[in-house]
Amino acid sequence: xxxxxxxxxDAAFLAAExxxxxxxxxxxxxxxxxxxxxxxxxxxxKQSLADRLHLLPPFRWRLxxxxxxxxxPHWIEDPDFDLGWHIRRIALPHPGGRRExxxxxxxxxxxxxDRRRPLWELWxxxxxxxxxxxxxxxxxxxxxxxxxxxxLQEVMFDCEPGGAVPPAIEQWRSEAMPSGARMLVxxxxxxxATPIRMAKEAGRLVASAPELIRTVRDGGIPLxxxxxxxxxxFNGPVTQHRSWAFCTLSLEDMKTVKNHxxxxxxxxxxxxxxxxxxxxxxxxxxxxxxxxxxxxxxxIRTPEGKEVTGNAISGMPVSIATxxxxxxxxxxxxxxxxxxxxxxxxxxxxxxxxxLIDTPPPAMLSLALRFYAKTNLVKRHPPVxxxxxxxxxxxxxxxxxxxxxxxAFYSMGLLLDGAGLFIGCMSYMDQVDVGVLACQEMCDDxxxxxxxxxxxxxxxxxxxxxxx
Numbered sequence: 505x506x507x508x509x510x511x512x513x514d515a516a517f518l519a520a521e522x523x524x525x526x527x528x529x530x531x532x533x534x535x536x537x538x539x540x541x542x543x544x545x546x547x548x549x550k551q552s553l554a555d556r557l558h559l560l561p562p563f564r565w566r567l568x569x570x571x572x573x574x575x576x577p578h579w580i581e582d583p584d585f586d587l588g589w590h591i592r593r594i595a596l597p598h599p600g601g602r603r604e605x606x607x608x609x610x611x612x613x614x615x616x617x618d619r620r621r622p623l624w625e626l627w628x629x630x631x632x633x634x635x636x637x638x639x640x641x642x643x644x645x646x647x648x649x650x651x652x653x654x655x656l657q658e659v660m661f662d663c664e665p666g667g668a669v670p671p672a673i674e675q676w677r678s679e680a681m682p683s684g685a686r687m688l689v690x691x692x693x694x695x696x697a698t699p700i701r702m703a704k705e706a707g708r709l710v711a712s713a714p715e716l717i718r719t720v721r722d723g724g725i726p727l728x729x730x731x732x733x734x735x736x737x738f739n740g741p742v743t744q745h746r747s748w749a750f751c752t753l754s755l756e757d758m759k760t761v762k763n764h765x766x767x768x769x770x771x772x773x774x775x776x777x778x779x780x781x782x783x784x785x786x787x788x789x790x791x792x793x794x795x796x797x798x799x800x801x802x803x804i805r806t807p808e809g810k811e812v813t814g815n816a817i818s819g820m821p822v823s824i825a826t827x828x829x830x831x832x833x834x835x836x837x838x839x840x841x842x843x844x845x846x847x848x849x850x851x852x853x854x855x856x857x858x859x860l861i862d863t864p865p866p867a868m869l870s871l872a873l874r875f876y877a878k879t880n881l882v883k884r885h886p887p888v889x890x891x892x893x894x895x896x897x898x899x900x901x902x903x904x905x906x907x908x909x910x911x912a913f914y915s916m917g918l919l920l921d922g923a924g925l926f927i928g929c930m931s932y933m934d935q936v937d938v939g940v941l942a943c944q945e946m947c948d949d950x951x952x953x954x955x956x957x958x959x960x961x962x963x964x965x966x967x968x969x970x971x972x
Contacts, residue, residue, distance in 0.1 A: 508565070508579040510646060513815045515576040517645040518567070519870035520920065522877060524744050526616045527646070528623070530916040531653060531930075532609055532750070532939075533639040533661070534632070539908035541665075544637065546593055546628055548906060553626075554587055555669045558676050559659045562647035562813050563590070566622050568682060581679040582622050590624060595631035602750070603951070605632060609640055610746045610944075613916055617644055639905070645918060649815040650896035651803045654930060656813075657913065662904040734792035736785065737946050738924040739887040741880055745944035749951040750914040751958050753929075753936040757965045764968045765832070767839040770895050772964065773936070774798065774842065775835040777893055777927050778824035779960035780953050785826070795827045799889040799923075800842075802849065820845045821889060831963045882921040892917060894928035902933060915939040927953070 510518075521527045537544030557563055565579035596604045608629065617623045623644035630637050641660075648656065661667075758772045778796070785791040798821070805816040822845045825837040876882070894917060903910045914937050917926035924943035929936050938957060940950040947953070 510576045510578065511814055512576065513817070514646045516869055517815070518577060520873050521616065522874070523616065524742055524877070525918075525920050526614065527918050528613075528617055528642055528644045529648075529650075529653065529918060530609070530613055530640060530642045531657065532605075532912075532914040532916070533641070533657075533905070533910055534636055534912045534914075535639075535905045535908045535910045536635065537637050537906075537908060538635055540906040542906075544906060544908070546591075549628070550587065550591055552669070552906075553591075553660065556659060557587075559669075560656060562643060562656070563587075563622060563624060564676060565647070567619050567646075578682075580682070581676055583678045583680055585622070585678060589621065591626050591628070593628045593630070596629060597631075600631045600633045605629065605638060606748050606750065606951070609638075609916070610748045612640060613642065613748065613941075614744055614746045617642070623647055636911075637905075645815070648813055649803070649805075649817045650801065650894060650915075650928070650930075651805050651816070652813050654896055654898045658899055658903065661910060662907075663901060665904050665907040667904060732794065733797045733887045733889065734794040735887055736792065736796070736890055737790060738891055738943070739882070739922050740924065740946075741877070741882055741921045742919050742924045742943040743945050746919070747942050747944040747948055747950050748916055749940045749949075749954040751938050751940075751954040752912060753938060753958065753961050755931060755934050755936050757961055758936065760968055761835070761961075761964045764971065765835060765839075767835060768842070770800075771835060771839040771842055772961075773895050773929060774800070774822065774824050774838050774893060775831065775964065776957050776960035778826050778834060778838065779831055779963070780956035781824075781891075782826040782829075783956050783960075784953050791826065793827065795823045795825050796890040797887075798822050798824045798891055798893040800845070801892065801894050818849065819889075819892075820849050822893075824893070831960065832967050835964065877921055880921075888922055891923055891925040891927065894926070896928070896930045898930035898932045898937075900931075900933065912937045916941050919943055927957075 517527045553560070553563070561579075564581050564585055566582035566585075568578045568580055570577065594608070596608055612625075612627055617625065623646065625642045627640040627642070628637065629640055632638055643653070753773075753776070755769075758769050761767075761772045762769050777798075781796060782791060800820045800822050801817045802820045803816060804818055822838070823841045825834045825841065828834040828837055894915070896915070898913055910932075912935070913930045913932050915928045915930050916939050917928045919926055919941065924946045926941040927938065928941075929938040931937075938954060940954045940957075942950045942953075
């Protein structure tokens, strides 16, 4: 039997999950079925996925927990795999606009995945305006991070209008469920080594502390959980309800701004997000005097790990200068802050977050997180961050569904207590598709934030035109 043991970070996404904290992510793909030669057929799409299963391991993997959660779970090839169970079909109510699509996706998103099956669902959503179709892919974060998800998109869809599926070198085979005794025995060595791992990671942190403190002090970096991170409405307990919105930015415009001001594309992205949040909070008389702090996921995936599933990410705290009114000055400030944050990341070590989470057994981590949620401790300490802001490099080439060009890839991240807002983007060819996910009680109309992100980019491009 070939079982795959989850990493500590993968297992942490499972341990953290609750009804209020579903820890899956999603991607919404939009295309025009009128462009499909011979017409759009859901059954043909199912068959296309069936033909690619040898290239899509997370589609086949089923979770197996060791007894008492003493060790990390394992993936096995699902002995009862049923592709049809994972694929659903639904239609939007009239008129099928972007708000109707956002409301439906929010409702689908908020329900947890069934752990008795491979941890994904795929919803074909029809009835969009212009006759478009959306494919809503919902998958557990324990299976993939953003980079892995983007790589899998290039497998799920075609790179040519009549794309052929690569033949399987070796056919995958379902596996029998392992016995509880076997799982327990295999988990005991890792459980017994927990104190050693904890001591090792504590030693690494102590050794890097002087350099870390120096970098934080000199660079003005918002230290997570310190008074430098202001509290906003998004930094309390989240509910089970979600709201979502989306928009598309021009990558060419972002590169124009980047080149003119000598910054990075990600700096431009952070600046337009910061400008939108500044406007949204100011309109409600809730803008803090101190700048908001964003947690920016950073991939630590090696080139050899391009096709690897699971998570290989760390978090980088960046002050996003929401206290600066001028858009250009805000951009340049964020650029300086991001450079300082990268120095701190180097001082701390890129894999520190993964190593720390890799230390405790899932049972201990799950117990701690449940205690944290039940006691509302999030209200009693300074915020760790104000929100995650993610930027995933997506496909650089045109992708197709049954010959129809895909128009966009919109993302949905995850929310936890203390982080009731998530803004994530994925680049695709010459555009950047942005998704804004919020706890509904904290923000019932995230389109206000999404639309202002577009406006903020226009302000920066206008400043370039004026300068020219």
